[in-house]
Amino acid sequence: MINLGGPMDLRALFSSNDPINATEAFTNRQGQWELVASALQEHLRKISSEAFDVEDLEAPRNNLIVFHGVGGVGKTTLSRKLEAALTAADQRPAQWGEPTWSGEKILPVRIDLSRSAGTSFEDLVLTIRAALSELGRPLPAFDLALKRYWEAQHPGESLEEYLNRGGLAARFGKHMPQQMQSALADVAQALLLPGTVGSAIGQLTGSLTKALRERRQTVRALAGCARLGDLLEAEPDLEALSFYPHLLAWELDQLPADKKAVPVVLLDTFEDVGDRTHRDLEQLIQRVVWLMPNVLFVITGRSRLQWADEGLQGQLDYTGPTAWPGLALPTASVPAARAARPAPGQGRQILIGDFSPQDCDTYLARRLTHDGQPLIGPDIRTVITQRSHGLPLHLDLAVARFLEIRRAGQTPAPADFDHTFPALIARTLSDLTPEERHVLRSASLLDAFDLELATRAAGLTHQAPARRLTERPMVTENPHAIWPYHLHGAIRSALRTADDHTDDGWTPTDWQRAAERALAALGDQWRNTPTPATSRTLLVACLRQGLRLARDHHFGDLGWLTDAAIAYDSDAIWEPLVPPARDQTTTPHGPGHPAGPSLDTPAGALAELLTTLARRQREHRERTVDHLTAILTTGLLPDELAEMAEYYRAKANRDLGRNETSRQGMQQVAVGGGRLALRARRGLADAARIDGDFPTALTAAQGLGFEGREQRVLGDIWWAHADLDQAITAYETARTEAERHGNTGEQAITQARLTLAVAFTDPARADDEITLATQLLDGLAQRATTLITHIAALIRDAGSPDVTDRAQTLRTELTVAGLTWLGPTLDVALAFHHAVLGNRHDLAATADQLRESTTTGSYAYYAHIAAALGGLPQPQPPVRWLEDDHTVRDRWHTLVTTRQAHLREAS
Structure with a gap:
């Protein structure tokens, strides 16, 4: 964002008795400048090439660049700033850098095509010619044709008076009429015509046309323009005028090196040129662009140009991607400032992006100042920025509202700007x-x-x-x-x-x-x-x-x-x-x-x-x-959605360790017999398992099927008994069923449970299973399931030096998430680690912690598992296993001795 010290905002000046420094603020738009600079540099290379032919009417055109965007996004401001930057170096923002075309004379010409400006096609052509008068050279081919047209279409009206009345003389000086008169006099003299030129334009053009046809040496300076004779013979109407720019392009190409200049014509508010049905004016303007390939055109408007669309054949003269290769590419979907630079000649339609939040804030801070300080405070600027979505028009409307509130004798507050504007x-x-x-x-x-x-x-x-x-x-x-x-x-x-x-x-x-x-x-x-x-x-x-x-x-x-x-x-x-x-x-x-x-x-x-x-x-x-x-x-x-809320409340209570409350909720859903009844029955089976009542859990699991996640429930039961082969088989079956049903979420859940079983028996395979679980969880919001794989990784790495520290970090995550039900599983992983190392002191401490955390009865059997891992005395009360206690304890202890043997072999 920079303040270029532009014209004072008169509305702000007259809005209050309190002096306010209201100046035009401008956002950097460096990306757009770089695109224009790149297009101009490419344009200069092309027209300076020996292969360039200004009269070639078949070559594709890349002599334009289009900026388009929503109303109020800053297209007109950009057009004005580009004109200023191309006019004088001191008008170019420092951030834009120095141009790369030093030594070349650039002649910017900005034309406002808005309805309010009332610019006609005649005005457009005259503006370009008036701007070229600064070159200080007559342009006889064009001037002769224009003089003929003017006298035919405006009999009795002086072109000089028209230029004065329309402001072109004041804008570009009064050289154009004199240059035209000089050009016509030179032609008359070359043809040896008597009398004044002004009263004999018909005779002059007729004689010149005849001389061109006869290839007389006296008019050899104009004979090089192959189409001049035909244009002078054509009816001097608006249609003919639209082809005269070809003569301007030819004249520019003939200028001596010390007089040469490269015009850059900026056509603003192009959306007012016409609509999809009425393209008459657009056709004339497009003709100008095509017939002046040595002029760069910068067009700004709300909509992209459709000239590269094949479907416009017949409505416009030159259409299709071959004719306009730079317009055929899709419009950029990101602001040009962040877009990748297009290849030469490509990407010539640029969507002007919104201001960034930082640009919005700086704009508002610099837009109105009092004693050198921003008049709009940071809290108000924040609200305006958020509501604007980066649209400059919204910022300007907010500034106007700020001034209105002050004029009413009130102090603006953030709430005054927390709305949108009907003007949008x-x-x-x-x-x-x-x-x-x-x-x-x-x-x-x-x-x-x-x-x-x-x-x-x-x-x-x-x-x-x-x-x-x-x-x-x-x-x-x-x-x-x-x-x-x-x-x-x-x-x-x-x-x-x-x-x-x-x-x-x-x-x-x-x-x-x-x-x-x-x-x-x-x-x-x-x-x-x-x-x-x-x-x-x-x-x-x-x-x-x-x-x-x-x-x-x-x-x-x-x-x-x-x-x-x-x-x-x-x-x-x-x-x-x-x-x-x-x-x-x-x-x-x-x-x-x-x-x-x-x-x-x-x-x-x-x-x-x-x-x-x-x-x-x-x-x-x-x-x-x-x-x-x-x-x-x-x-x-409705009932079926209320059932869903009840079911997940019961699940959340279970995760919090409120097993009895969870059981009551699950029972309510199961009795209802609705869609989630099978899941609730699974919840009751889980509740029995959590309480250590495995016979009841096994009975409840029967007949659940896939909807009730029967195999997953069975896997959890066998895992608690250290019957890991059966558990792994159940989990694999559950995963296969989920895959068959296309249920990615259930696949991830069962795969995570599988890693918890495999990590005890086969650390090498556990690597692959954890990797698969991570892949399945990618993109899924399953925090508890993800943490299960982290616990599995601890079990896989039991005996490694960092397991205890990792477990402590993981415990913090469980606490923050409120997943207390995973705490006992984490303690079992730690107990396994201590047992593998033979660290009976830490193992006993972990077992004691497990007993204390499961005094309510939920997961009390985990304390039995921890004791079994290290051969510690069996806690009370006993667990209702599906098998005798000795068998279960022996399986868990065997996992420890097996891992110890594995580590000895590995070392």
């Missing part, structure tokens, strides 16, 4: 068709969309308006996303939250109906997904958008969201699902939609339920219990 809507909608405006409002309800989603949300039957909208710069495209399009953040926020004073503004009912259509379209996309490989990703994406729509618009019927929530739960992957908080920035229009707590609608309760289930992998289980209890208390969820 007007600016955004100004050049859209009614159908495109309708689609835009509908699409603003969606975080991201494709053509079908936007069309259905708008209630239309044809996609053409949505397709046209996606080509606007306010829509950003990510071709690799499920839904490739999303609206600019500031524009979307303005559409959804600001008062809409436009003629076709929506009523609250319109917004509600659009939200209903959008929600239905999301559900249909999820249900009709033909590719299973993408179904999970699409499910999560649909849930994120659907939950927010249903919550923010207070939908009472959850519809497809219920089925989607069940599908989300079944895979146990737990991707984050947190929709944006509902506050003033996201609250939709309409009565009855105040900002408030999330638990006030079924959709809000469901959103909180699913986000709680996902968050429990990253937060303490106590918080999980609290959240689920609050959700259940509302009574807003």
Whole structure:
């Protein structure tokens, strides 16, 4: 961000009696300058080449670069700064560096094509010619044709008076009429014509044309322009005028070396040139660009140029990627400042990016100052920056609001700027068709969309308006996303939250109906997904958008969201699902939609339920219990979703060591006989195992099948008995079943349990199994499962020097996560390590710690396992094993002696 000391903001100057230093602030935009500089350097190399032919009308054109972006992003400011930087070195920001074309004379010409400027095509051509008058040389070929045109189209009107009235004479000096008169006099003299030139232009052009046809030596200076005679014979109308720039290009090419200059024509506000239906003016301007290949054009506008599209044949003279190779590439999807530099001649359409937060803050700090200090404080700047989404127009509107508040005698506060501006809507909608405006409002309800989603949300039957909208710069495209399009953040926020004073503004009912259509379209996309490989990703994406729509618009019927929530739960992957908080920035229009707590609608309760289930992998289980209890208390969820909340509350209580409370919750779900009844029965089997009642656990496990994770439950039972071969077989079977059902989450869980068994028996194989578990867990939010693999790694490394320190770190992680149920497993890993080393003191301490931590009865059998590992006395009370106590103890102790033998062999 730099302050170039530009013109004073007169609105700010006259807004208050209190003197304010209000100056034009400008963001660096170094990336855009570098692209222009690179294009100009390439342009200079090309036109200086001996192979360059200014009259070649077939060669592809790369003599332009296009900057486009949403209204208010700073295109006009950039155009002005480029003109200033090319005009004088002292106007170029220091950050932009020195140009690489020293010695070349650059002649910038900026032309505003906005409707308010009223620039006609005649004005465009005259402006370019007037700017070239600074070269101090007549341009006879062009001047003669222009004089003929002017007298035919403006009889009785002096060109000099027209230039004075339009301001061109003041802008570029009064040399052009004199140069034209001199050029015509020279031609008349060469043709030996009598009388004054001004009154005999028809005779002059006729004689010159005849002389050119006869190849007379007297006009040899103009004879080199092959098409001059034809242009002088053509009817002098607007069509002919559009071809005269060819004569200007030819004249520039003929200048002596000491008079040569390279014009850079900056055409701003190109969106006002026309629309997709009326391209008459665009056709004329495109012709100028094509016929002047030795001039670099810098075009700024809201939309990308379509000149490289084959479909415009017949509407424009020169179309297609062969004609305009630099325009044929996809528009950059990142701000040019961060984009990789394109290859020469390529990537000539650049999307102007938003300001960074740092640029926004600096802009606001330097925009208004008082006694050399920023007038807008840091707290207000922060709010404005966040709400602007980097859009410069929002920053300017916020500055105007700041001045308005001060003028009213009040002190601006951060809350005064926590909103969007209706002016953003007007600016955004100004050049859209009614159908495109309708689609835009509908699409603003969606975080991201494709053509079908936007069309259905708008209630239309044809996609053409949505397709046209996606080509606007306010829509950003990510071709690799499920839904490739999303609206600019500031524009979307303005559409959804600001008062809409436009003629076709929506009523609250319109917004509600659009939200209903959008929600239905999301559900249909999820249900009709033909590719299973993408179904999970699409499910999560649909849930994120659907939950927010249903919550923010207070939908009472959850519809497809219920089925989607069940599908989300079944895979146990737990991707984050947190929709944006509902506050003033996201609250939709309409009565009855105040900002408030999330638990006030079924959709809000469901959103909180699913986000709680996902968050429990990253937060303490106590918080999980609290959240689920609050959700259940509302009574807003239908029975099958309330069952889900109850089940996971029971699981969280089990993780916290509240086995009896967990058992009661599982019993309630199991008795209900719903979708999760089998899982609850598994929970009851786990509860019996945790209590050391293995016969009951085994009985409860029978008949659970895959839905009840029967093989995983059996694996846990056999693992506790140190029957690791049977445990490994059960885990492998469970993993295979999960893979067959396409359940990645369950695959990861069973694979982690498998590592816990293999780590005792085969450290070498454990390496591979832990690696596989890590791969399966990649991208899954399963914190407890991940920590199980870390415990397995300790068991694998038992006897190594760092095991104790690693175990201490791991214990801290378990405590922070509220996963107390994994503590006894970690202690068993430590006991195994101490037993392998023969360290009976540390082993006894670990066993004592296990006894103390399991006094409630939960996992009490782990103390028996620790004692068995080191041959310590058996604790009380006894465990209800499936086999006699001696057999179980002997298996655990054998694991220690086997590992000791392995370590001796390895050493």
